Amino acid sequence: MLKIKAGKDFWSGVMFLCFAAVGLYIARGYSMGTSGEMGPGYFPVVLGVVLGALGLLLIARAITAGDEPVASATIRPLLLLVVGVVAFGETIEPLGLVLSLILTVAIAALAGRESGPLEIAILSVALAALSVGIFHFALRLPLPIWPAL
C-alpha cells in the first residue's frame, strides 16, 4: 500500500468527480420543478451531488488510507479496436457489409499483433462471408451488402 501516490481509488474518485461536474454543469439549465411536479433537473442534480460526494470520499480515503497503484495499461490494443469499430461505422453504409467487415477485421486483427498478413486476409474474408450468411441470408436483416450505387 503506497501512501499519497495516486492509485486506483484516487483516479476512480477523480473520474466520478468529473462525471458529476459535467452532469451538474449541464443540469443547471434544467428546471428543478416542485416536489409535486418535479422538473427534469431534479433527479440529475441529486445524482450529480451524490456522485461528487462519493468521488471526494474516494479521493480522501486514497490519501489518508493508502491506495493500490494502477496496473500498467497497454493502449495499442484498445486504440486499434476503437479504430476498427469506427471504421465499421464509417464504411458500413457506403461500402456495404462485405467490404466494411474486411476492413474492420483487418484493423482489429492488428490489435493482437500475432496474426500474419495471410491469416488476417483469410480471417477477414471468412468472417465477412459468415456474417453475410447469418445476417443477410438466415436472419434477413436489412443490411447493405455491397456498395450502394
Add this chain to the structure above:
Amino acid sequence: MDFLTNLATGFSVALTVTNLLYCFAGVLLGTLVGVLPGIGPVTTVAMLLPFSFTLPPESALIMLAGIYYGAQYGGSTTAILVNIPGEASSVVTTIDGHKMALAGRAGPALGIAALGSFFAGCVATVLVVVAAPPLASIALSFGPAEYFSLMVCGLVAAIVLARGSVIKALGMVVLGLMFGLVGSDINSGIRRFTFGFRGLADGIEFVALSMAIYGLADIALNLGKKEENAEVHSKIGRVWPTLADIKYCIPSILRGTTLGSILGVLPGGGALLAAFAAYTLEKKVAKKPRRFGHGDIRGVAAPESANNAGAQTSFIPMLTLGIPSNPTMAMMIGAMMIHGISPGPRVMTERPGLFWGVIVSMWLGNLMLVILNLPLVGMWVKLLRMPYRLLYPSIVVFCCIGTYTVNSNLFDVYVMAFFAVFGYVCVKLDCEPAPLILGFVLGPMMEENLRRSLLISRGDAMVFVQEPISLFFLIVAAGLLLIVALPTIRKTREEAMQE
C-alpha cells in the same frame, strides 16, 4: 378437477405435429438469436410477426413464445463463453460464468445454466397453470409508488453484487443512473444530456453500452495482458457438470426459481431484477461468499434459473390481464389482436385451447431446449479451443453488427466505441461494471415512477410509506444497506473489501 381437463386441453393443442414443429422452430430460432449478441427476441419476434399472421393463432403464439424463452437459454451462452451478455438479464451470468470458462469450466457452467433453466422453466410453467390469477393480482397491486420502492431495493442490491469497495460500487450505480438519464425526459419532453446529438434522443442504447463494456473493453484487456505475456485462455476442462456440481447447485436453483417466478410477474424490469436479486441472495446466504466473482457455479445456477423462471411467469400478466410486461409481450398482444383475440381475463374462458395450449407448449419447449442445448455445450466448448487471435476479431464483428442492427443507427456504433474506452478505464480502476449496468437499466424506470407517484399524489412523499408493499421494499432496502454499510462503518477496510 378442472386442472386436469385444462391440462388435457392444453396437451391436445400443443401435441399436434404442426404445433410441435412451430414450437421447435421457435425455440431453435430463439437459441440462435440469444447466442448472437445484439439481436434479441424483440427484433426476431418483430421480423416474424407478419409471417405469424398467416398461421392459426395457437401456432403463432406458440412459436413467438418459443423465441422469447429460447433466447433466455441462448443468452447465457455468450455471457459464459465470451463475456458478452446478450441481454440485460444475463449480465450477472458473466460475473461467475465467464470466470468459470477462463478456468476451463465452461462446460459445467453451460450445463448448469441449461439444467437450471429447464428446472425453473418447468416449475414456473406449473405455477402459471395453477396460480395465474392470484399471481396476476400482484401485478395489479403495483402502482408507481410500489415500483419506485422496488427499484430502490434493486439498486441497493446492486451494491451487494460488487466484489470490491462499497463506495466504488455505489459510485458506479449512481453513474449508471446518470447514463440512464440521457435522452428525452418523458415528463417534460426535453432532451437531457444529449450533447446536441440526435442519436442520443432515445438514450444510450443498452446493447451498445453492454457490448462495449463487456465485449470490447474485455478484449482490449486480454490483448494487453498478452502483450504483458500473461496467459489469456487456459485449458478446456470437462464438458459436463458433475453430479457433485449439480447437488451443490440445487438449493441455488430452487431459490433462483422462486425469486424469478415472483419477480417475473411484475411488468417492466421484473425478469431482469430477478437475475440480479437471485445472485445477491446467493451471495448473502452462501457459506463461502468470497468465492463469488471468481467462478462459483452457484453464481451461474441461481441467476440463470431466475431469469428463465421470470421469462415464463412474465406471460402471466400478458395472458390474464392483457398487460405487456416487456416489448416482446407487447408484440405478442399485437399478434393476438391481429387474430381477433383480445388478451385479458376472458381468453382463458373463451379460448381455452389457445390459453392452455400455449402454456403446455412452454413446458414442451423447455424440454426441447434442454435436449437441444446440452449437446451444443460440447460444440461451444470446442469453440474456446479456437486461438484467441482468431476468436476476438469474430467477437468484434458480432459487436459491430449487433449494435448497428438494433436501430439501424450508426450513432450507436460510435457510442459503443466511446464506452469501450470508458469500460477499459473502469476495469483498470477496479470499478465493476455490473452495478453500473443495473443502475443504467433501472434508473429511468426509477425516476419515471418517482415523478409519476408524486404527480398523482400531488407532491405528497408520504405515499411511499403509506402503501404497504412500497413500505416493505423500502425496509428491505434499508436493511440491505445497513448490512453492507456496517463493516465499512466499523472501519476495518479489509472486511469491507470482502463484502
Add this chain to the structure above:
Amino acid sequence: MTTKLRMSTIAAAIGLSLLSTATFAQSYPTKPVKLVLPYSPGGVVDFIGRTLAQHVGDALGQPVVAENRPGAGGIVGTDVVARAQPDGYTLLLMDPAIVINPTLQESVPYDLFKQLDTVSVVSSSPLVLVVSPGLNVKTFAEFVAYGKANPGKLNFASAGIGTTPHLAGELYKQSTGIVATHVPYKGIGASYTDMMSNKVQFAFSSIAGALPFTGDNRVIALATTGETRNDVYADKPTVAESGIKGFSVDLWLAVFAPVGLPADVKTKLNAAIKTALEKPELKAAFAKVGASPRGTTPDVGAAFVKADFEKWKKVIVEGKIKPTN
C-alpha cells in the same frame, strides 16, 4: 447539384455495371421500393406499414420492403426519407407526429412542407376515451359533469409528451374548461394498470391499446374521437355528437416521399396505394386495429396534412405544451 449528383450516380452505376437500368425511371419501379417506418416493430404503425407494403408491392409488381428506423419519436426515420433521392424508391409512412413535432420540438432536422410530399393519406383511426371504473360514470355527459364538479382531481394518462393521446387530452381540457393533470407513460399500454386501480382516471387511447380492457369493462369506453362512429365501438357516440362540437382527433397514417418525385411516379404510386387499399384482406387487417382505409389523392392528402398541422399547432400554443427546461 441534383444533376451533378445524378451524373455521378450514373457514372458509378456504369462503372460497376452490376445493375442494368438502375436509375432510369422509364418503367418505375424496376427494383424493390423501401417503405421507412419510423417506429419500433410491433406497434400499430408497424403493423399497418407491413400490411400496406405487402399489398402495394403486389399492385406495383415490385416488392415493397418495410424498414424500421425508430428514434426520437419518429424524427430519425422522417429525416432519413426527407434527405433521400426523390426517385420513388424511398417512401415514408408516418402518423400525426410528423405534423406535431415541428411545433412541439425546439428544432426538427426536416422541413415538413419543403422536403416532404404527401403521396396519399392511407388510413384514419379515432382515439377512444376510456375512464377508470372507479369514477362510476356511464356516459360522456356524466364524465364531463364529474370533471366540472371535481376540478383538479382528475389525472389523465398519455403515451408521452406531445403524443396524440396527450394532445387529445389537452384539446379536451381546452374545449370543456376542465382541469386535469397530465401523467405521461411510455406508451399508452403501460397506463392501464394505473387506470384500473383509479390512480389515473381517463385517457384518450388508441383503439388497439384499449380493446383488451374495454371488452370486459375493466376500463370503460365512453366515446370515440372521429367525425363518425367507429365500427369497433359502434355503440359508443363520438365526442362531437355528445356535445363538444368540432372535437375530432384522427390518428391518421400517410405515405410521404421526398419532394421532387417525378409526376408519373407519384401518379403510379398513388394508384398502387389506392388499389391496395381496396383489397378485402387489407381492409380486414386494418379493421382489427380500428383503422379504416382512405386513399386520398396527393393534393387532398397534402391539404389534410396541412390542416392537421394547423390544428395541433393551435392546441400546443394555447396549452403551452412545448417542452420546457
